[in-house]
Amino acid sequence: DGGITQSPKYLFRKEGQNVTLSCEQNLNHDAMYWYRQDPGQGLRLIYYSQIVNDFQKGDIAEGYSVSREKKESFPLTVTSAQKNPTAFYLCASSIDQWGYEQYFGPGTRLTVT
Amino acid sequence: GDSVTQMEGPVTLSEEAFLTINCTYTATGYPSLFWYVQYPGEGLQLLLKATKADDKGSNKGFEATYRKETTSFHLEKGSVQVSDSAVYFCALKTSYDKVIFGPGTSLSVIP
Numbered sequence: 001d002g003g004i005t006q007s008p009k010y011l012f013r014k015e016g017q018n019v020t021l022s023c024e025q026n027l028n029h030d031a032m033y034w035y036r037q038d039p040g041q042g043l044r045l046i047y048y049s050q051i052v053n054d055f056q057k058g059d060i061a062e063g064y065s066v067s068r069e070k071k072e073s074f075p076l077t078v079t080s081a082q083k084n085p086t087a088f089y090l091c092a093s094s095i096d097q098w099g100y101e102q103y104f105g106p107g108t109r110l111t112v113t
Numbered sequence: 114g115d116s117v118t119q120m121e122g123p124v125t126l127s128e129e130a131f132l133t134i135n136c137t138y139t140a141t142g143y144p145s146l147f148w149y150v151q152y153p154g155e156g157l158q159l160l161l162k163a164t165k166a167d168d169k170g171s172n173k174g175f176e177a178t179y180r181k182e183t184t185s186f187h188l189e190k191g192s193v194q195v196s197d198s199a200v201y202f203c204a205l206k207t208s209y210d211k212v213i214f215g216p217g218t219s220l221s222v223i224p
Contacts (some may be wrong), residue, residue, distance in 0.1 A: 004156075041200065042117075042214040043157075058211070090156050100145055100206050104156030 002027045004105035006091050011110045013085075021076045021108045022093035031099055033092040033093055036060060037107075043090065050097040078110065080102040085112045115140045117215035119203050125221045126193055134188040134218045136177075136203035143207040146170075146179055146186040151200045151217070160188075160201070193222045 004025045013019045017102030025032065031050045035043040049068040063082025068074050074093075078085045088109050092102040120135040126186045138144065149157040161170030166181035173191045186203060205214040 006156075040216065042216045045211055048211070092156075098206075098208065099212055101147075101159060101162065102157075102212065104149075104158065106156045107154075 004091055004103055006089075006095055006105035006108050009041065009106065009108060011108055013110070013112050015112055016080045017112075018077055018079050019085075019110065019112075021089055021091075021110070023074045023076065023105060024072055025074075025093045025103075025105075026072060026091055027092075027095070027103060028071070029095050029103070030071070031094045031097050032068070033094070033099065033102065034058075034064070034066065034074070034076045035090045035092065037088040037090055046076065046089075048099070077092035078112075085110060115144070115207060115210060115213050116207060117203050117205055117213050119201075119218050121218070122200075123219040123221060123224050125223065128195055128222055128224050129180075129192045130222075131192040132188070132193045132197070132220070134189065134201055134203075136186045136215060136218070138184050138186065138203075140184075140205055140207055142207050142209075143181075144207045146177070147204040147206070148175070148177055148186070149202040149204060149214075150186050151202065153199070157202060193220075194224055197220045198222045202221040 007022045033048045034046040047066040049055035065077045091105040147162045148160040150160045161172040163170040163179035169178045200217045206212045
């Protein structure tokens with residue numbers, strides 16, 4: 001079955017530590033996205049990548065970093081510079097470069113204490 | 114800038130009740146409109162979409178019509194089930210910008 005995999009589902013870290021969230025897709029999609037979801041809020045775009053070896057900042061990129069070395073993979077690193085990292089993180093992909101129809105992974109809930 | 118407004122939740126309905134979740138938008142140009150659904154603890158799934166004025170998107174008994182004159186895309190279902198309990202997100206996409214998601218509306222259906 002094609003889809004998007006995010007791991008782990010739950011992640012716990014101590015304040016001051018960097019942490020990397022995994023996102024893999026086998027849909028052969030060009031574009032991939034990272035969103036952050038906080039309770040009672042919509043999704044906010046962190047980073048997106050329309051093609052391998054290229055990525056762009058979204059609305060809330062500060063304190064995050066990404067890489068896109070392979071078409072299938074788009075890992076997100078939450079750095080110690082992110083002031084409030086505890087959130088639900090969603091990875092998505094789209095068949096086209098403009099993101100008209102996005103497919104989402106199951107999400108990773110990150111808790112930093 | 115572009116934006117999406119949804120009715121505030123949570124919405125609680127009895128099984129077999131009629132559902133309407135209001136969505137209005139502000140956009141420059143002619144956006145495509147979407148409804149996504151998020152079941153507890155999961156990612157979002159595309160529920161339905163409409164790409165131009167007067168289009169009706171439909172899926173799993175849900176419907177929404179793209180109304181350009183009222184800039185709306187209200188989600189409806191004639192008879193909800195307990196399994197429809199989820200958070201519903203209205204979203205828009207223009208050709209030159211990212212997808213804009215509304216804040217989501219939580220729906221609880223009780224037996």
